Amino acid sequence: MQTSPISRVITIQNEQGLHARPAEMFVRLAKQYESRICLLRNDRRVEATSIIDLLTLGAAQGTQLTLEADGPDAQEAVDALAKLVENGFPQEDAEID
Amino acid sequence: MKFSDFICREAIRTNLEADEKRAVIQAMAKSLAEAKKINEKDFESIVEAILKREELGSTGIGRGVAVPHTKHPSIDKLIGTVAVSESGVNFDSLDGEKVHLLFLLVSPPDRPGDHLRALENISRQLRDDTFCRFLKQSKKPEDVWQLLEEADNNQFSS
Numbered sequence A: 001m002q003t004s005p006i007s008r009v010i011t012i013q014n015e016q017g018l019h020a021r022p023a024e025m026f027v028r029l030a031k032q033y034e035s036r037i038c039l040l041r042n043d044r045r046v047e048a049t050s051i052i053d054l055l056t057l058g059a060a061q062g063t064q065l066t067l068e069a070d071g072p073d074a075q076e077a078v079d080a081l082a083k084l085v086e087n088g089f090p091q092e093d094a095e096i097d
Numbered sequence B: 001m002k003f004s005d006f007i008c009r010e011a012i013r014t015n016l017e018a019d020e021k022r023a024v025i026q027a028m029a030k031s032l033a034e035a036k037k038i039n040e041k042d043f044e045s046i047v048e049a050i051l052k053r054e055e056l057g058s059t060g061i062g063r064g065v066a067v068p069h070t071k072h073p074s075i076d077k078l079i080g081t082v083a084v085s086e087s088g089v090n091f092d093s094l095d096g097e098k099v100h101l102l103f104l105l106v107s108p109p110d111r112p113g114d115h116l117r118a119l120e121n122i123s124r125q126l127r128d129d130t131f132c133r134f135l136k137q138s139k140k141p142e143d144v145w146q147l148l149e150e151a152d153n154n155q156f157s158s
Helices: A020-030 A051-055 A074-086 B021-034 B040-056 B112-126 B129-137 B141-152
Strands: A006-011 A036-041 A044-047 A064-070 B060-062 B069-071 B079-089 B099-107
Touching: A006 A074, A020 A051, A020 A074, A020 B060, A044 A051, A051 B060, A051 B112, A064 A074, B021 B040, B021 B079, B021 B099, B040 B069, B040 B099, B079 B129, B079 B141, B099 B112, B099 B129, B112 B129, B129 B141
Parallel strands: B069 B099
Antiparallel strands: A006 A064, A036 A044, A036 A064, B079 B099
8 A cells, every 4th residue: 555654743842851761762662663764853864763863863852853654554653653752751751860 | 062071081991891780880880989070978879870770771772882871969060981891781772782882971960951962972973883883892991082082073973
């Protein structure tokens, strides 16, 4: 089935920004999808399946990123990943880290 | 942010003998204590906090690199060190690879931005294969420092 890429602008909500733990959570979830998933900050595009790549974005609280997915489950991937980010990476802003 | 802004030159270690997570983190924190960057009396609590953070999820970020870290109230400015392990450390990284290069960071509780910028700098530089490989091959702390300085001077990153 022919599909077209899905994209959505998301905003980093959690106070600590997209640091190591959220990046790991994001990658873990992104890897569950077959689609190719990327994150963009302005014109910089990185693979959503690499923790190192996500950390290069240096995305602090309030940063807007564009989430892109291309593949058979693109819509599901964008929905789930956007939810993770918009919910501020549940459990992550606990007392530690 | 540059490496020289937060990496303590005197605390860099190569040929790391420790080969499991706890021992490696202890060795790196000890090097910071010896360099007087953390207080001797806070050593244990910093090590325990870093290990507690690891329990939430490994800080192995791929490419054979880990960034163990914590916040600690005794610290007023982000401080870090680098260690190189030739044989590799089992760090439970998401990609399953052993870790050969570690950046340990301790930051003040109220400065999440600095921590994020340090991670951004580390990850951006390590995307360069040559820089990453040379660091892992370093035999002397001085070699590591020289590579970090070269990276600070934009000799690697594209």
